[in-house]
Amino acid sequence: MMTPEQKFARWVRVSIASFLLMFVYFIVADIWIPLTPDATVMRVVTPVSSRVAGYVAQVHVHNNSPVKKGDLLFELDPTPFINKVEAAQIALQQARLTNQQLDAKIAAAQASLKTATLTAQNDKVTYNRYQRLSAMQNVSQQDLDKVRTAWQSSEQSVNALRANISELMIERGEKDDSRNVTLQKYRNALTQAELDLAWTKVRAEADGMVSNLQLSPGWNAAAGSAALALVSEQTDIIADFREKSLRHTHPGSDAAVVFDALPGQVFHAHVTSRDAGVLAGQEAVNGELSAPESSNRWVRDAQRMRIHVALDEPLDQRLPTGARATVQLYNSEGPFARFFSGLQIHLVSLLHYVY
Template identity: 25%
Template sequence: MDLLLILTYTGICVAIFKAFNIPLNKWTVPTAILGGIILIGSLLLLMNYNHPYTKFGREFFVSTPIMPAVRGVVVDVPVKPNTPLRKGDVLFKLDQTPFIAALAQKEAALADAELQLLQLEASYESAKATVAKATAEKNRTQDAYERYEKGHRKGGANSPFTDLELDNRRQVYLAANASLASAVAQQERARVAFEGTINGENPIVARAKADLAKAQYDLDQTIVRAPSNGFVTQMLLRPGMVVVPMPLRPAMVFVQTDERVFAGAFWQNSLLRIKEGSEAEVIFPALPGRVFKARVTQVIPAMSEAELQASGSLAGTQRFIQHSRPIVLFELDEEHMNEKLGLPLGLEGEVAIYSDHFTHVSIIRKVLLRMGSWLNYLFA
């Protein structure tokens, strides 16, 4: 931009000297040079501060490493590289044989758990019957003991019941009472086993259903699908390969086309003039002669050059020497530019932001930006 402004001023000076036949001497040439330094210097200072520009702009996109949730052998890869995909399209399939077998095993385990639940119900009903029987036996022995005890007390020495018979009846009654207590405890144990629940469901059945759901999930994960709209590129996956759910070994890389942003790195001197919503323009070397409208969406509130993390080493003076630029995010007015023009993602570009200060100077910035766009036709 600076070179364009200097060349433009030089061209204007040459034209004026030619048109008005101004002689080249020790007064006219230094005057033109000094005037150029003052004029261009003032314009550059005003433009660079109030209407910042950077040649460090780039379109960024998100890529997702595709890893299966389960280990398996690849049996089919229907996806074609660099072909647009919709969310949910099949990327590749794994051999389902072991997962189908595991699912059948868990279904059988659930059926067995439901049978165990019926058995627990039967055990509970049996325990209740045992308690009823023990209660009746306890009541019978209690009546007999009380009858013997009453007759022995009234008869005195002429009692029809001996001390031994009374003691036997007491022991029988106490044994029946103990049997009843044991039956009640067994009934309570059977009731807890049958009626105990987790979220309203028997624990045995709930555990079997959870295992079945896990087996069904594993089976569903044998078909790996696209996480969003996008495409797969540089794909090397082939049938017969074994894939594992490890972060360090993705099976393929999926490029998302729904999440992308254009960003530029600016000098820190212009931060006070960069506001959210400000008008901006972008040019791309790949699209000479074209200028795209944009607006500032955000100034990222941190710069990576100053980042510190807890580690076993100290930060050195390199942190202070390294220059940092704030990153500004933009939204281009023309959506899906890459798809319309058949261009790859990740284009680099140049950006100019126009603030509300010294708006008349922004016209020069716009002219220079368009001149730079036309210069993109020339490259070595």
Template identity: 30%
Template sequence: MAALLLLGYAAIFVVIFKLLRVPVTRWTITTAAIGGVVLVGGLLLAMNYNHPYTTEARLYFYTTPIVPEVKGRVVEVPVKPNAALKKGDVLFKIDPQPYQFVVTQKEAALAEAEQGVKQLQTSLDQAGAAAAKAQAQVDLAQETYDRQVQLLERKVVAQATVDTASRNLEAANQSLVGAQAAEARARLAATSEIGGVNTTVARLAADLRDARYDLAQTTVTAPTDGYVTQLFLRPGMMAASSPAMIFIHQGDRMFAAAFPQTVVQRLRPGQEAEIAFDAIPGRVFVGKLQTLVDAVSQGQLQASPALLNPEDRGKTPGLALAAIEIDEDLSPYQLPAGATAQVAVYSDHLAPVAVIRRILLRMNSWLNYVR
């Protein structure tokens, strides 16, 4: 900007010297030089503060590192670099056989557990029948003992006969306790449920769902509409926990410009902005300042074993980032993601000086033809 102003000022004085036939002397040259320093310096001060300009502007885009959720050997990479993709299109496939084996194993275990539930119900029925039989034996032994006691009182039988009936009754009671305990164990095993489903069946069903999920993840698909660039993945490579490729989202971009902190007081949301992309020479686009990010990256603090060193941070004061909304449609232009640009923002202060800023921005845009 300063070079263009100086060149313009020099051209004006050359014309003045030629047309008005001003003699070229030490005094006239000194006057012209001092006037140029004062005039150009004043214009630069007024423009740079009231109508900020920056070359640190870029069209940012969003990317997603594609990291497979399962590891294995890549068997297919149908995606092509820089080819448009729809959400759900296949990016690459991992060998599914190891995961299919696990699914088959879990399916067999689940089927066995479901069959086991039926067996548990059968065991419960058997234990219940055994307990009922033991109860009947206790009742019979009790009746025999009572009858023998009555006969002993009438002196029809001997004491040994009553003792035998008593031992039979005790044995029957013990058998009943064992049968009831077995029935209780069978009932607990048969009625152990969570959400109305046998606990073993529920656990194995969850394992099967997890195995099927892992199997499905062997096919990696596009998260949104977009494309993959700089594709290096090939069949036979191992896909693990590191990114296999970078996916660029379509149409999800943000244009932002970084300004020196000295002009932050003149930046306000809604102000007019003009943008000259390096990739589109001779064209200036109109936009408006949307937001001013209320943070500078050089000032951030993170947990670290080292103490804060103000000297290191003072070497790079940092730039203030401003998001700019471009009013015009950029789709007719072949503008690569990450394209750089020059940006000027116009405030309400010293509005006449903004005309010079507009002229200089357009001159810089035309210079892009020869850069």
């Protein structure tokens, strides 16, 4: 028969042994069969906005509508954009007419240049003849000066016409309409107006589900301002582990996942990738000196790193983005590790019935 002191001493020894056993277990388990409740189901969420501003004319979807890539989501009132297209078409046609008028002016100026050139040549011949006559004292100096002035005026007219033709040709630009700068400017304006008109119909850029719809006919949609969110069908499970827990983890490592929404069920999975870093490892370049982190603790909190996990088989039901999960890693292939890791994750799956 043990005395009370002996019973107490026995319980103390059992407690110390249990504590040491659990302490060793958690250290080994955190390396070879780590588990984390910090896991989340993530889907790519794309904010959808119109590329042009305008009033909403029609909304073709509602919250939780499944859509495919290219499906029409909503439309803006196209009237002002149609007017802009018509104005751009008129401006382009007017530019073509202006070029035709310039072609006519150039042709008229070239005809005038030919006439002025002939006149200048005749005036020069006359001046040369008068020079010879003046040398023989057959014409007066006054007549010679008049002929010289007429010839010089003719030459100035020719130069002025050539300058005018050059100016008109510069204004006209390339004869080839496809290379004409003026026409290209108006064609670009027309293309942009047609593009803006096409953008009044906002379509899905990928398959997904509509969420957080904030649209109704008559609502003024600002360009670039999100009006709804498109949640992708592709699922990504992210899990955050302590750094030392990932020493033996690599892409392809086996894993198991338990979702809070599906208690009692364990799903087989595998590690697909590991993030290159976390925000704490990114230093902003702001022109200031670095500020080393200081701590008065001997052992600081462990840093957590993120890995990505994919299920081996798809789920029967779609979980929303943000759904929480627990991830168990199998860093060891040994039967001991397999047994206890399976025990851990199944225990967690049962606990989800409670919390």
